[in-house]
Amino acid sequence: MPAQDLLRLVVVPDRTRVAVVLKGEIDLSTGDIVRRELRELWESGWTEVVLDLREVTFMDTTAVHVLLDAREAATMVGSTFGVVTGTGPATRILALTGLDGLLPIVDPDAARYVP
Template sequence: MPTPPLLHVDRRQEDVRTVLVLAGAMDLHSVHVFTAAMAAALRSGATAVHVDLSAVAFCDCSGLNALLEAAQDSRAQGRTFQARAPSTAVLRLFTLTGTTGILLDRAPRAVGAAVGAPAGADEAAAKRFEDRSAAPPL
């Protein structure tokens, strides 16, 4: 019998935005739960998707990549994407990887200083993310 994923997603509507509330662990074995919920939100015609990360206890690079892809896909379709209320663990991951400026509305400065992120790292990462083009075929 398969083990249930350790990530739960609740979806709610707030005016014109769809809010996905994540709880649990966002890793290689559970990230598909988020990607399915995100795809469903975009298929439903949501003009804005906000992802509440306050109850995410763990997030690895699979979860981070899924969030970055969701942001890129949403914005490519002319929709708003925003991660909100990251837990301490998620905020630390965003800060260490320089992705707070890409995923959050505003980058928390105090946390970046606490983990030694250089000033402007988030802005540089955001620029690289926005400027990246499709990788050439292999």
């Protein structure tokens, strides 16, 4: 199955923040799609990027690396980077790996975008 069938990515810009809403799987076949999109947003000048993981149905270690890389890349360009996790697989993976203590978790009720 092509990677674009496994992951749907929607970019939702707001005044100062841009959200990347993911639906589907983040794994070896789709991780580079997420990396590429985040890189393009930072290269375009966005300084506040939120990755919405509430509709992610599967994450493997590739997703963990994508999130760590994104955290590092945001720091390098002087941007903020956070995630919205909800109650799905993303929350569990972040807790199991300790990423919930490294990545800012954005409260979905405080988010200014509508996914």
